[in-house]
Amino acid sequence: MNDKTPRRCLALYSGGLDSLLAIRLMEDQGIEVIPLFFCSPFFGFGALRDPDTFTAVHRERYGLNSLIVDYTEDMISIIKAPRHGFGKHLNPCIDCKIGMLRRANALLETLQASFVITGEVLGQRPMSQRGHVMRAIEKESGLEDILLRPLCARNMVETLPERLGIVDRGALWDIRGRGRKIQIEKALAYGITEDLIPTPAGGCLLTQEQISKKVRRTYERFSPGLPLKEDLVLDVVGRKFILDEVTVLVVGRDDEENKVLSSFIASGNTFMKIADVPGPLCVLRGDAKEANLMIAAGICLRYGKARGINGQTALYGSDPECMDKTVQAHLLNEEYCKSMQD
Numbered sequence: 407m408n409d410k411t412p413r414r415c416l417a418l419y420s421g422g423l424d425s426l427l428a429i430r431l432m433e434d435q436g437i438e439v440i441p442l443f444f445c446s447p448f449f450g451f452g453a454l455r456d457p458d459t460f461t462a463v464h465r466e467r468y469g470l471n472s473l474i475v476d477y478t479e480d481m482i483s484i485i486k487a488p489r490h491g492f493g494k495h496l497n498p499c500i501d502c503k504i505g506m507l508r509r510a511n512a513l514l515e516t517l518q519a520s521f522v523i524t525g526e527v528l529g530q531r532p533m534s535q536r537g538h539v540m541r542a543i544e545k546e547s548g549l550e551d552i553l554l555r556p557l558c559a560r561n562m563v564e565t566l567p568e569r570l571g572i573v574d575r576g577a578l579w580d581i582r583g584r585g586r587k588i589q590i591e592k593a594l595a596y597g598i599t600e601d602l603i604p605t606p607a608g609g610c611l612l613t614q615e616q617i618s619k620k621v622r623r624t625y626e627r628f629s630p631g632l633p634l635k636e637d638l639v640l641d642v643v644g645r646k647f648i649l650d651e652v653t654v655l656v657v658g659r660d661d662e663e664n665k666v667l668s669s670f671i672a673s674g675n676t677f678m679k680i681a682d683v684p685g686p687l688c689v690l691r692g693d694a695k696e697a698n699l700m701i702a703a704g705i706c707l708r709y710g711k712a713r714g715i716n717g718q719t720a721l722y723g724s725d726p727e728c729m730d731k732t733v734q735a736h737l738l739n740e741e742y743c744k745s746m747q748d
């Protein structure tokens with residue numbers, strides 16, 4: 407990098423306020439920013455399922471042209487054995503952050519950008535935003551000297567783009583700690599109206615105890631191998647039941663979850679619902695043998711509007727729009743269903 411280097415950077419854009427402000431700070435200095443939005447079943451799931459809508463919404467709301475990065479395969483390996491361990495639950499934050507920065511680093515040349523920014527704030531998160539950890543992350547991602555955190559830059563060592571005058575350090579901020587007050591004031595000053603101020607990120611499902619337990623058990627089922635994306639998405643939506651060592655059933659809990667489940671068309675997945683009455687959409691993944699189909703139909707009946715009416719017909723098939731096979735659904739008692747619930 408030198409002072410003739412293109413004034414373009416990549417940003418880790420989480421969809422949250424801090425990374426949005428970091429981007430605004432660069433744009434103020436006439437630096438072009440390409441926001442990278444990393445997604446997986448555990449965070450940014452909406453963007454993973456429908457990247458076009460995500461990009462359109464964020465372009466309209468904030469004027470950002472985000473590049474969606476599917477980070478699922480990286481996360482699958484990271485969760486198996488994170489070098490820096492887990493946070494409170496199954497969140498391998500340090501390795502996750504390093505991996506994202508490595509991916510950004512690998513994109514610098516292709517996107518003709520010269521440095522990377524994040525919305526991190528010194529001292530904001532217990533695990534990955536302590537000073538020495540932030541420096542270790544820089545080193546391990548190969549971004550030493552070209553990773554800039556505009557929100558707290560004046561509390562950090564000067565980086566190359568600042569030394570070269572590509573970025574004016576004096577116009578960067580020195581925020582520290584967990585509060586959001588300053589960020590909200592700055593957002594309002596940027597003309598981001600209150601209704602458009604993103605709510606605190608917190609959107610990573612690996613920081614939730616229940617989801618973490620389900621994901622951990624999925625890894626145990628596949629050990630020493632790795633689960634697929636199609637297995638993991640079933641840990642983050644709906645009510646899950648383990649039917650046998652290789653078969654799980656997920657039952658949608660409302661219309662929104664039914665809609666999400668209907669997009670999980672994949673080899674090994676069988677969709678099921680009770681005929682003629684409103685109720686959950688279910689996904690059976692694994693061995694669709696008759697015994698499993700009958701249990702699945704019984705569970706599907708128990709959690710639908712026709713519960714209590716024995717002897718209904720369940721429809722099933724590999725496409726939720728065309729379930730052309732049938733199996734009788736016999737009501738299963740609640741205790742039995744609960745004994746299988748994950």
Ligand code: SF4
Pocket residue numbers: 449497498499500502503610611612613
């Ligand atoms: S909270 Fe989730 S997305 Fe964020 S760094 Fe940790 S593991 Fe990664």
